[in-house]
Amino acid sequence: MEELQILGKVTFKQIVTDGYKQKTAAEIQKQIDEIDEQLADYDKKMSKTMTELTLKAHPQTEAIRAQLNAEREKILIYKEQFNKALEAVDDLIMGSEVEAGDGEFVTTVKVGDSFSGNTRYELVIENDIIKEIRQK
Numbered sequence: 001m002e003e004l005q006i007l008g009k010v011t012f013k014q015i016v017t018d019g020y021k022q023k024t025a026a027e028i029q030k031q032i033d034e035i036d037e038q039l040a041d042y043d044k045k046m047s048k049t050m051t052e053l054t055l056k057a058h059p060q061t062e063a064i065r066a067q068l069n070a071e072r073e074k075i076l077i078y079k080e081q082f083n084k085a086l087e088a089v090d091d092l093i094m095g096s097e098v099e100a101g102d103g104e105f106v107t108t109v110k111v112g113d114s115f116s117g118n119t120r121y122e123l124v125i126e127n128d129i130i131k132e133i134r135q136k
Contacts, residue, residue: 003110008119011136014100015126016092028086035079042072097124 014020046068053061092098109115120136 003108005106005108006119008105008107008121010103010105010121010123012100012103013097013122013124015124015131016094016096016098017127018094019127021089021092025086025089028082028089032079032082032086035075035082039072039075039079042075046072100125 049068050061050065053064058064105121107119116135118135122132122134122136123130124132124134
């Protein structure tokens with residue numbers, strides 16, 4: 001065998017710029033808006049269900065109400081996580097590097113190639129342009 005394909009790991013690092021902060025904040029806000037829509041739908045369905053159960057004098061009405069309220073609370077906690085993430089974007093320091101994810105890559109090595117055994121790299125990105133490739 002003269003060559004071999006190997007798998008390596010790459011960590012993406014984003015340089016914080018105004019554009020990055022705006023883009024990230026917009027993505028998070030979109031998620032918050034979607035959660036708000038889901039919550040509004042949930043509230044409508046919950047109200048309708050509770051009205052029907054009350055009119056039928058269902059014996060489990062209060063237990064069902066508590067269960068539905070617990071589910072609603074989970075949605076609110078989920079939304080709060082996004083609100084905190086939105087605040088964290090504001091606190092990012094311009095020019096600093098933040099982790100933006102991980103990935104894998106495939107490379108081919110051949111007999112005679114220089115090889116250090118290190119297949120871990122960092123890709124530094126600024127405004128969607130790769131600025132630097134670092135070996136970890």
